[in-house]
Amino acid sequence: MRGGPTQYSEKVMEHFKNPRNVGEIENPDGVGQVGNPVCGDIMELYIRVKDGIITEAKFKTFGCGAAIATSSMVTEMVKGKSIEEALKISNRAVAEALGGLPPVKMHCSVLAEEALQSALEDYLNKSKGELPSEKVKSK
Amino acid sequence: MRGGPTQYSEKVMEHFKNPRNVGEIENPDGVGQVGNPVCGDIMELYIRVKDGIITEAKFKTFGCGAAIATSSMVTEMVKGKSIEEALKISNRAVAEALGGLPPVKMHCSVLAEEALQSALEDYLNKSKGELPSEKVKSK
Amino acid sequence: MKRIYLDHAATTPAHPEVVKAMLPYFTGAFGNPSSIYSYGQETKVAVEKARAKVAEFIGAKSDEVIFTGGGTEADNFALKGVALANERKGNHLITTSIEHHAVLETCKFLEKQGGFKITYLPVDGYGLVDPQEVKKAITNKTILVSVMHANNEIGTIQPIEEISKYVKEAGILFHTDAVQSVGHIPVNVDELGVDLLSISAHKLYGPKGVGALYIRKGTRIFPFMHGGEQERGRRAGTENVPGIVGLSKAIELARQEMDEEAKWLVCLRDRLIQGLLENIDHVHVNGHPFWRLPNNVNVSVDFVEGESMLLNLDLENICASTGSACSSSSLEPSHVLRALGLPPEQAHGSLRFTLGRENTADEIDLVIEVLSRIVTRLRAMSPLLKIRG
Amino acid sequence: MKRIYLDHAATTPAHPEVVKAMLPYFTGAFGNPSSIYSYGQETKVAVEKARAKVAEFIGAKSDEVIFTGGGTEADNFALKGVALANERKGNHLITTSIEHHAVLETCKFLEKQGGFKITYLPVDGYGLVDPQEVKKAITNKTILVSVMHANNEIGTIQPIEEISKYVKEAGILFHTDAVQSVGHIPVNVDELGVDLLSISAHKLYGPKGVGALYIRKGTRIFPFMHGGEQERGRRAGTENVPGIVGLSKAIELARQEMDEEAKWLVCLRDRLIQGLLENIDHVHVNGHPFWRLPNNVNVSVDFVEGESMLLNLDLENICASTGSACSSSSLEPSHVLRALGLPPEQAHGSLRFTLGRENTADEIDLVIEVLSRIVTRLRAMSPLLKIRG
Numbered sequence A, B: 001m002r003g004g005p006t007q008y009s010e011k012v013m014e015h016f017k018n019p020r021n022v023g024e025i026e027n028p029d030g031v032g033q034v035g036n037p038v039c040g041d042i043m044e045l046y047i048r049v050k051d052g053i054i055t056e057a058k059f060k061t062f063g064c065g066a067a068i069a070t071s072s073m074v075t076e077m078v079k080g081k082s083i084e085e086a087l088k089i090s091n092r093a094v095a096e097a098l099g100g101l102p103p104v105k106m107h108c109s110v111l112a113e114e115a116l117q118s119a120l121e122d123y124l125n126k127s128k129g130e131l132p133s134e135k136v137k138s139k
Numbered sequence C, D: 001m002k003r004i005y006l007d008h009a010a011t012t013p014a015h016p017e018v019v020k021a022m023l024p025y026f027t028g029a030f031g032n033p034s035s036i037y038s039y040g041q042e043t044k045v046a047v048e049k050a051r052a053k054v055a056e057f058i059g060a061k062s063d064e065v066i067f068t069g070g071g072t073e074a075d076n077f078a079l080k081g082v083a084l085a086n087e088r089k090g091n092h093l094i095t096t097s098i099e100h101h102a103v104l105e106t107c108k109f110l111e112k113q114g115g116f117k118i119t120y121l122p123v124d125g126y127g128l129v130d131p132q133e134v135k136k137a138i139t140n141k142t143i144l145v146s147v148m149h150a151n152n153e154i155g156t157i158q159p160i161e162e163i164s165k166y167v168k169e170a171g172i173l174f175h176t177d178a179v180q181s182v183g184h185i186p187v188n189v190d191e192l193g194v195d196l197l198s199i200s201a202h203k204l205y206g207p208k209g210v211g212a213l214y215i216r217k218g219t220r221i222f223p224f225m226h227g228g229e230q231e232r233g234r235r236a237g238t239e240n241v242p243g244i245v246g247l248s249k250a251i252e253l254a255r256q257e258m259d260e261e262a263k264w265l266v267c268l269r270d271r272l273i274q275g276l277l278e279n280i281d282h283v284h285v286n287g288h289p290f291w292r293l294p295n296n297v298n299v300s301v302d303f304v305e306g307e308s309m310l311l312n313l314d315l316e317n318i319c320a321s322t323g324s325a326c327s328s329s330s331l332e333p334s335h336v337l338r339a340l341g342l343p344p345e346q347a348h349g350s351l352r353f354t355l356g357r358e359n360t361a362d363e364i365d366l367v368i369e370v371l372s373r374i375v376t377r378l379r380a381m382s383p384l385l386k387i388r389g
């Protein structure tokens, strides 16, 4: 049973220990699910949107420490942001906000970005074109 | 600079520390010289013979601890022996008398046997056939 | 809070007696065993005494034991040494899909660089190799069979004796990686019927960086390390005298304490398994219920991932291990758990606890309690529970 | 009588500070550096700190230093790893006739089993390799040149920088066995211009059974030990944490003390050489008068054989070494002395004294006195003196 270089930053450990926004939102305005059990990572991300602003975000995650921390961090980051702003949140931004991730764990931040984008896309699809949809498609 | 398994017996060390019969005999009745500097071992063995009995034996040796000890031992062993008896002294007998030799050092006992045989042969040649010479030739 | 160490399959602390035995050989009796003065001979004698002790413990002759720099070197030595020395006879090796990487990666190297063909035998759901499968895999090109004695992840003990019969029948060399078994369960080279056997000191309360390879007399094998004439020309390099003395001390202690210890560990092991099954839903035990190392507990906890459990345990000062992808840099879950046929989620949700001589029943009970809490917390954030639960 | 140890090229005692630095890692901080819990991370940090220290000392980057099980492993790793990884480019290696057996025997293995061609360059009467000879030996099939930094028998230091120019010009990899130089004279991989460099801890007051190989970034090399992902996949096997910490402590001490120590050893060395030349007739110094390790004295004493001198010295508690056939199981005198062109009697009559940090001027004077007596005694029983004297 091998071990990788998984020395997490304090910030990662802090979010891992006390993840923010765990749970589901009933009747969410957008929901994204990415990853699959074969790879050992599944993230679900729920958002509530009011007047183009994300007022609430929640997640459920099956995954390692980094997966939980990035889920937690991304939900914190989107709260209070407009859809446009949220669409610009990159995996690097999530990783940076966590004080960095070990190289082998960068894929967790990618997953978090994808979960967010998928939730945003879901919201945009549901609410049909409140925003130019090329932006979403170009992803 | 490698080292071989040269743990010598106490007997070997005793003869090495206090070799018996070091030196030359002036006008010896027999002298043998074997080995060569290339191999790192040279033994000279001198004998004095009276009435078919070896009354004195001396050696000079350039060589390792085992070479010195076997030289010393073989000179001790031949003293008081008849030529016939001396001819029967084998390298194994020398090694055994020393409480054994490390395998890589057995060649030193062979050298001691050869030095003795060579001295005896020299004596027999000089004194011409006092003993059946086939015995010597068959060696 | 005191640390609870339950990862003895990864490494064990050196026994204080072992360290004590080693100490004189660092600064006092530091001579080179290859030297011919009496000072070097002292350490030579120490090395030979150690060799005799190790040999006796596994039922071998002294000159059949070669000291190495660890279990990985022993495995590399055995496989590469035998493969290259017997290349003319054939180019086929048989091993299993659940070997330690020290065997598997060496096999891959031999395949890729040496032109050897390797058969990787499957195992059943308990991790057992079927001796009949070994028999069937043997061809007239087969020169070596390598099957580990006890698995490091799931603790399953292989039927080496039975496999040996078929291997010997075919006149083929037989290697076993006994790194996890020596010092923990009885190991005798003749009873097992093996020609080569790997040992690592740090798995039995000895120091890291030293091990041994048993090589049955008459076995055709090339040296792995070339250089000086140490170890009778079979393994060059100045002998790690303190390490070798440490290994033999560990073996000596194992001889005295192994049986008692094994009984005690089986108690603790079964207490832990029972406790986990009773206190946490949806837990599965991996490995064999009976043919199992006394100290090994391997479970899969549904709906949660291994590394996140491990990190939580670590926060409570409990050391364990997982076969989850997330703990490896290759991002693949344990090849052993996959070979058992475990669904990927279960492989990702695996935890290994390997017990040792200093563990107590209280520690076990605490671990059960702590893990229950952790699992409850993690399941609360798991999307799988809803999907599948 | 107190022992006088003058065989530091064979092995050194571990420095008490080294042992002290190692101790915590046997029983306290014993975790496996590959483990992901914080407990394993402690030892991982210790290993990485050690790596940084070793790297800095030789002017390398941290990730260019791989820990091994000793100098022999480092040499095997360098030569086999580079040869196999660059086989497609060519099958020719260049080395010298005075390398340590760890290099020479590895070369012989590569010749015999790997189909490689090896050029063994001669040396001059001082043991120096001519850089021009290296240049001339390079062909378009040459993939590696291996020339030792300082010789273990005669202490001669090679013009590595000069050789490097020709090797780099030809775009070939360059390895140096620096086992005898690191910690004793300045060693900087960039100044030397080498791509690979071998280190062994027990030659510089570190523990036995641990060493390192410097591998310049970008060097094509295969792992020598296959298995786990330790050392970033370049050297499998659970890290010998105490050993690695011990090596780095030895390096740290060398950094502080090397310059002073070298000055002192040169004093002692020259005192011993002078004393022997003045007190014993027919003594010759082997090796280079100037390009010589600070601690190496190698002499040939005419008319007497080395082992018998050594044993007599041993009886007086003085530890030294010889290149005589009689001290080797192969019954051949030192290949190094033969390569110098020494007549066989002189090779057989050689003695090596290698000094260390604890030796004193009084000890040196005593050795001169004792050896004079021994030589007189042995010469009295030498047939050569009469023949040649």
Ligand SMILES: Cc1ncc(COP(=O)(O)O)c(C=O)c1O
Binding pocket: C009, C069, C070, C071, C072, C073, C075, C100, C102, C148, C150, C151, C152, C177, C179, C180, C200, C201, C202, C209, C211, D236, D237, D238
């Ligand atoms: C079964 C098995 N084989 C081989 C090894 C390698 O041993 P070492 O860590 O001494 O290199 C290990 C442990 O890492 C192991 O568990």
Ligand SMILES: Cc1ncc(COP(=O)(O)O)c(C=O)c1O
Binding pocket: C236, C237, C238, D009, D069, D070, D071, D072, D073, D075, D100, D102, D148, D150, D151, D152, D177, D179, D180, D200, D201, D202, D209, D211
């Ligand atoms: C020049 C040289 N290279 C390599 C080695 C081998 O190192 P180790 O004894 O650590 O295997 C030695 C010493 O034995 C040496 O002197």
